[in-house]
Amino acid sequence: MTTPLSLRPITAQEHREFIARRSSASFLQTPAWARVKSDWRSESIGWHRGAELVGVGLVLYRQLPKVRRYLAYLPEGPVIDWSGDDLQAWLTPMVAHLKQQGAFAVRMGPPVVTRRWSAEQVKAGIADDAVRSLGDVPPLERSQEGARVIAQLHELGWQHQAAEGGFSAGQPQFNFQIPLVDAEGTPRSEDDVLKGMNQLWRRNIKKADKSGVEVVRGDATDLKAFHDLYAHTAERDHFTPRPLSYFETMYDALAAEDPDRIQLWLARHEGDLVAATIAIRVGTHAWYSYGASSTEKREVRGSNAxxxxxxxxxxxxxxxVYDLRGITETLDSDDPHVGLIQFKVGTGGQAVEHAGEWDLPVNRAIYKAFQLYLARRG
Structure with a gap:
């Protein structure tokens, strides 16, 4: 008979060591992320089978205005075995613990893929006037594990949420990723990855090189230069930038866990900063996290470099995996977001759908009031 799972709080050190033993986990489930999200109360939790630690989670608690009740949020987590037929054995002790901590609802984002589409399929979808979204395109692959997770969550009373910002800090359900290993798990060569890109991407990489664009890895002292360019990008592209202090905290917290966890990259042309990015890596998964580019000198193709x-x-x-993070589901050629998808599709990777974010109301009355509060804000 299998030993039942128990759950209790664990130290940041236990949490870090567990993730270090795995191939990878989302950076949003590392103890360092709690330091980045300092406006949320945080806790590391661990599932045990007997004395053995078999799963971990980073829980972020956001307090409701005026009452000591919390939304307990596990972004892109928890880090458990999602492949089995008994998710209830994992989730029941978690929900019981979070309820004791004052949670009126639990929100999580199972790190489970449900569907994949090739770059060619996405490109054809954008070109087809009859296609409005990825869902209109038959996928390259449907994941049985993903389907099994979704079926179990429905049975257990969890409710699927549309990804959105604001209070939920929702993570994207659709990402664009470049596989860096083949189907057998053999690492791909640089040449193979480059050949997988479209002609425009290959030409732009070559043009940046011929133009003399130099790309270097920066450090914490370069964050101000990155942020100045990022603020310029935000003004041009009409989004609200995060403050410099956010990136300073993020860099310090992630670098303290692992010197290669966060990297700052700077592309310069004749001394001018033309592009800058932040990348994150946990084990075998690398993410492009933030990017900035100058309006001037676009012709030297610093962003591609x-x-x-x-x-x-x-x-x-x-x-x-090299993960270019979120894309919208839209493939409508008139949609303003389609340009970002086209930029990412040019890398020759895959569009990937995850299970998305799911809520379990613990106190239904407060949860309903919380949804009304969100609707009024939205």
Missing amino acids: VQWAMIRHALEAGAH
């Missing part, structure tokens, strides 16, 4: 430098670094570090 800096991406290629990050991809090459991920390959050298033994990563299996």
Whole structure:
């Protein structure tokens, strides 16, 4: 008979050591992320089978206005075995613990893939006027594990949430990823990855090189230069930038866990900063996290050069995946978001759908009031 799972709080050190023993986990489930999200109360929890630690989670608690009740949030987590037929054995002790901590609801994002599409399929979808979204395109692959997770969550009373910002700090359900290993798990060569890109990407990488764009890895002292360019990008592209202090905290917290966990990359042309990015890596998974580019000198293709430098670094570090993070589901050629998808599709990777974020109301009355509060804000 299998020993039942128990759950209790664990130290940041136990949490770090567990993740270090795995191939990878989302950086949003590392203890360091708690330091980045300092406006949320945080806790590391661990599942035990007997004395053995078999799963971990980073819980972020956001307090409701005026009452001591919390949304307990596990972004892109928890880090458990999602492949089995008995998710209830994992989730029941977690929910019981979070309820004791004052949670009126639990939100989590199972790190489980449900569908994949090739770059060619996405490109064809954008070109087809009859196609409005990824869901209109038959996928390259449907994940049985993903389908099994979703079926179990429905049975257990969890509710699927549309990804959104604000209070939920929702993570994207659709990402774009470049596989850095083949189907057998053999690392791909730089040349193979480059050949997988479209002609425009290859030409732009070559043009940046011929133009004399130099890409270097920076450090904490370069964050101000990155942030100045990022603020310029935010003004041009009409989004609200995060403050410099956020990036300083993020850099210090992640670098303290592992010197190669966070990298700052800078592309310069004749001394001018033309592009800058932040990359993150946990084990075999590398992410492009933030990017900035100058409006001037676009013709030297600094953005392509800096991406290629990050991809090459991920390959050298033994990563299996280079993750360009979120895309919208839309493939409508008139949608303003489609330009970002086209930029990412040019890398020759895959569009990947995850299970998304799921809520379990613990106190239904407070949860309903919370949803009304969100609707009024939204």
